[in-house]
Amino acid sequence: MDILSLSAVELGKKIKAGEISAMEATQATLAQIEKEEPRIHGYVTVDAQGALKQAEEIQGKIERGELTGPLAGVPAAIKDNICIKGRLTTCSSKILSNYKPTYTAEAVEHLQDAGAIILGKTNMDEFAMGSTTETSYFGPTMNPHNVGHVPGGSSGGSCAAVAARECYYSLGSDTGGSIRQPSSFCGVVGLKPTYGTVSRYGLVAYGSSLDQIGPITKNVEDCAAVLTAIASWDKKDSTSVKREDYDFMGSLKADVKGLRVGIPADYFTEGLNKEVAEAIRAAANVLKEQGAVVEEFNLSLVKYAIPAYYVIASAEASSNLERFDGVKYGYRAKDYEGLHNMYKKTRSEGFGAEVKRRIMLGSFVLSSGYYDAYYLKALRTKALIKAAFDKAFENYDIILAPAAPTTAPELGKSLGDPLKMYLSDIYTVSVNLAGLPGLSIPVGKDEKGLPIGMQLIGDHFQEKTLLRAAYTYERVTGKEAR
Amino acid sequence: MSKQYETVIGLEVHIELATKTKIFCGCSTEFGGAPNVHTCPVCTGMPGSLPVLNKQVVDHALAIGLATNCHITRVCKFDRKNYFYPDNPQNYQISQLYLPIARDGWVEIETGGVKKKVRIHEMHMEEDAGKLVHDEWDDTSLVDYNRSGVPLVEIVSEPDMRSAEEVIAYLEKLRHIVQYLGASDCKLQEGSMRADVNLSVREIGSDAFGTRTEMKNLNSFKAITHAIEGERERQIELLEEGKQVVQETRRWDDNKESSHAMRSKEDAKDYRYFPEPDLVPVMIDDEWIARVKAREPEFRTAKLARYQKEYGISQVDAEILTESRNMAELFEAATALCKKPKKVANWLMVETMRLMKEHDMEPQDLRFSPENLAGLIEMTDKGTVNSSVAKEVFEHVFLENVDPQAYVKEHGLATVNDEDALRKTLEEVIAANPQAVADYKGGKEKALGALVGQTMKAMKGKANPGRINELLREML
The missing domain is CATH 1.10.10.410 (Arc Repressor Mutant, subunit A)
Incomplete structure (x- = not known):
């Protein structure tokens, strides 16, 4: 038996049954990391000693019956913008390259309570700003399906690590597609939950009104299991929402009979790669064959999503990133003359080009005299986009779309044209603007063998509907990352 | 000076609210303590930390807003004010700009027997900053975040005041309202009440406002009075010389008894305010307002009138007794027990105040019960103790809240009538x-x-x- 080919839930079952120990699984994953990292570079830090120690403790708890959940003893990885007490949390930035938080993020605490073994922290675009994981201070992550290509971003490390079997699942964060797009590029399942479902406490903020932590997994069942573990109503996060039901495992039924599926025709324009378009339509047909009612409609306002998103996200980011100033923690410039020079040098040296671009953009749109013309207008656009989705969900249970207009681009081809890179977020950003849940599931590969992901978008709190549709597709086609 | 000038003054008053914990985290607001002991990831601006609003802050702000006749913003929101300074751990302050909790209120002041309304433009909630400590020897600065996140309200008046006397009357009025509400102790010297003075001058009869300056760092009524007088003269002198007043922020120097320019309007900061995305709007419903209203005490102005009418206490004495809510309540409770308002007033104004001064205490520090004061008054009236023994016994009532009857008995202090x-x-x-x-x-x-x-x-x-x-x- 190949331990590494098991899904997280399968591994959890075998550990509980005593067929495999948490220690064996951890050792096998660490060996895989050692083998694959030179090729993939999915991690910023791996804590092998710590992981083995956790494995020992967790194995004991499982044997004593103290840990009984589906994820007990299963090794996982955490995106490097999610705080773990005493462990480097760099956001793949020079400015936090030496930063160890004094507390652990709520979502990670829930995973620890569920018996997760945390292997390490995964690579990402600096402060989650980017779509390729190439803006990382520590260098890019490579796509396990073809190392000449990027894994997508910003959660590229988390997705590549799952795809390369360097962990059984991981946590990512999604502000404008940062879970769904790299999941699509790496051929794994990624979910951005409804805004407010997973606590943001301990997630280093990029765009606070858009950020959500979510699971990146090998299959849909694992996705439901991880979401069940991390979703909670947290009083430490004022934007956290108290939901009626936190058990997502119950949604795993291969049944889409009567499910109303809408495909936005205005997503299928010239910017969309032909192979991707065909794969998405073929996937929609699979659901149709299973009894779903599939039809096309016009979502409208599609072209306004990108500008609205980049104005709002950059505005919030420009403020969120002000705290990185060299005063309290993180990197501080070596030589400086007085306070303002220290700020200037620290931030000039500590941030990369993409982060600086967004800080400048965000500062500009919030400046007096421009606030109404840009920021307020973007907020109004956001409200209109949300209304367009609300209208669509009167007719459909889910919206089916591509996760990205292309498959993974080649390494080194994206950062030279930031505007083009921004435009590639077209299918994902509106979901964040509207606060909706969105799931990406692999539906095929292009002629180069690069994965294609389908995005399923649900109304607020309809994760179960998304999981059920994705599970049905997965059961019928047998397509899973193994 | 050939022309007649009028001073136009508006105030921005910051009041530190008396909550046990900070505005956005559970840390203690206790004054003092070693640097950075009352801190957590939230009030030190650690990455990933999030603010959670302390409801008690809204409760206090709401009470002040209602007591100052403001319109309450039923759905109020917080905004971020962005500026870099090390005492501000996130480099933005969470404040309110677009939808502050209260607007368009007024308070009535009285100076020289003349009553006047001072309008309140708005009042908002915000967080205080930490404190920088400069180490001269080491040529470095350290920062203490114990005060970071202590709740404040800022009350912005309209430019309705015309003299230092009116300014002091307005501040006293606010202080009494807020203290009576138990929302703050309002100590100017300790910084729990701070006032920035916006001042301009214009020729009497003119409708247009002159160019104003803003004066900061005023830590006492004396400083405020002197700063107003000095700034009025400085501006008039400029105008008389045919020069312009520059719109700027000035800092008052208490030692030099003068102010100097800090920054002009040209280099005023752009705070890039925008709605705080980490907090949800505060919904204030009728029920909440009714609850706060029901808790509202009888304010000082009402007490002043009632004491004179109901108890026959002089205006001067009533002013002393109502200086603090605690003292006024002691007076009323003890009077209700012994029915001797003048004697109670006398004990409070003479012996109590003498002992407070001796022990460096504030009215809110008084711990003795009205029962024990009333009991002592009855004992002296009956001749159970003579007046000098009564003073001795009162000292123990004052300090230890002893039962005077038990104390006199235990120490054999009763007057011998054998x-x-x-x-x-x-x-x-x-x-x-x-x-x-x-x-x-x-x-x-x-x-x-x-x-x-x-x-x-x-x-x-x-x-x-x-x-x-x-x-x-x-x-x-």
Whole structure:
């Protein structure tokens, strides 16, 4: 038996049954990391000693019956913008390259309570700003399906690590597609939950009104299991929402009979790669064959999503990133003359080009005299986009779309044209603007063998509907990352 | 000076709210303590930390807003004010700009017998910053975040005041309202109440406002008065010389008794305000407002009138008694028990104030119960204790809140009303002081006093000096 080919839930079952120990699984994953990292570079830090120690403790708890959940003893990885007490949390930035938080993020605490073994922290675009994981201070992550290509971003490390079997699942964060797009590029399942479902406490903020932590997994069942573990109503996060039901495992039924599926025709324009378009339509047909009612409609306002998103996200980011100033923690410039020079040098040296671009953009749109013309207008656009989705969900249970207009681009081809890179977020950003849940599931590969992901978008709190549709597709086609 | 000028003043008043914990985290607001002991990831701006609003802050702000006749913003929101400074750990302050909790209110002030309304433009909630500590020896600065996140309200008045006297009256009015609400102790010296003065001058009769300056760092009423007078003169002098007043922020220097320019409007910061995405709007419903209204105490202005009418207390005395809510409530409760308002007032204004001064206490530090004060007053009225013993007993009531009856009994301080014992002592005193007796008989009234004193001494102070006097006259 190949331990590494098991899904997280399968591994959890075998550990509980005593067929495999948490220690064996951890050792096998660490060996895989050692083998694959030179090729993939999915991690910023791996804590092998710590992981083995956790494995020992967790194995004991499982044997004593103290840990009984589906994820007990299963090794996982955490995106490097999610705080773990005493462990480097760099956001793949020079400015936090030496930063160890004094507390652990709520979502990670829930995973620890569920018996997760945390292997390490995964690579990402600096402060989650980017779509390729190439803006990382520590260098890019490579796509396990073809190392000449990027894994997508910003959660590229988390997705590549799952795809390369360097962990059984991981946590990512999604502000404008940062879970769904790299999941699509790496051929794994990624979910951005409804805004407010997973606590943001301990997630280093990029765009606070858009950020959500979510699971990146090998299959849909694992996705439901991880979401069940991390979703909670947290009083430490004022934007956290108290939901009626936190058990997502119950949604795993291969049944889409009567499910109303809408495909936005205005997503299928010239910017969309032909192979991707065909794969998405073929996937929609699979659901149709299973009894779903599939039809096309016009979502409208599609072209306004990108500008609205980049104005709002950059505005919030420009403020969120002000705290990185060299005063309290993180990197501080070596030589400086007085306070303002220290700020200037620290931030000039500590941030990369993409982060600086967004800080400048965000500062500009919030400046007096421009606030109404840009920021307020973007907020109004956001409200209109949300209304367009609300209208669509009167007719459909889910919206089916591509996760990205292309498959993974080649390494080194994206950062030279930031505007083009921004435009590639077209299918994902509106979901964040509207606060909706969105799931990406692999539906095929292009002629180069690069994965294609389908995005399923649900109304607020309809994760179960998304999981059920994705599970049905997965059961019928047998397509899973193994 | 050929022209007649009028001073136009508006105030921005910051008041630190009396909550146990900070506005956005559970850290203590306690004053003092070693640097950075009252801190957590939230109030030190750690990455990933999030603010959670302390409801008590809204409760206090709401009470102040209602008491100052403001319109309450039913859906109010927080905004971020962005500026870089090390005492501000996130480099933005969470404040309110677009939808502050209260707007368009007023308070009535009285100066020289003339009443006047000062309008309140708006009041908002915000967080305080930390404190920088400069180490001169090491040429470095350290930062203490114990104060970071302490809740504040800022009350912005309209430019309705015309003199330092009106400014002080307005500040006193706000202080009394806020203190009576228990929302803050409002101590100017300790910084729990801070006032920035916006001032301009114009020719009397003019409708247009002159160019204003803003004065900061005013830590006492004296500083405020002097700063206003100085700034008025400075601006008039400029105008008289045909120069322009520059719109700027000025810092008052208490030692030099003068102000200097800090920054002009040209280099005013752009704070890039925008709605705080980490907090949800605060919904204030009728029920919440009704709850706060129901809790509202009788304010000082009402008490002043009532004390004069109901208790026959003079205006001056009523002002002293109502200076703090605690003192006023002590007065009212003790009066309700013993029905002797003037005596209660006397004990509070004389002995209580003397002891407060001696022990460096504020009215809110008073711990004795009205029952014990009322009990002591009844004991003196009945002659159970004489006035000097009563003062001695009161000191223990004041400091330890002892039951005066139990205390007098335990320490044997009750006045001796045993006539035989008193007569016996008097006989001894008369026998032992023939000279004084002779002097008295020779017409020296003063000599009687000496004999009374001797008798009191012999009786260890527990006799009634009036009765001694009577008996002495009778016996001699």
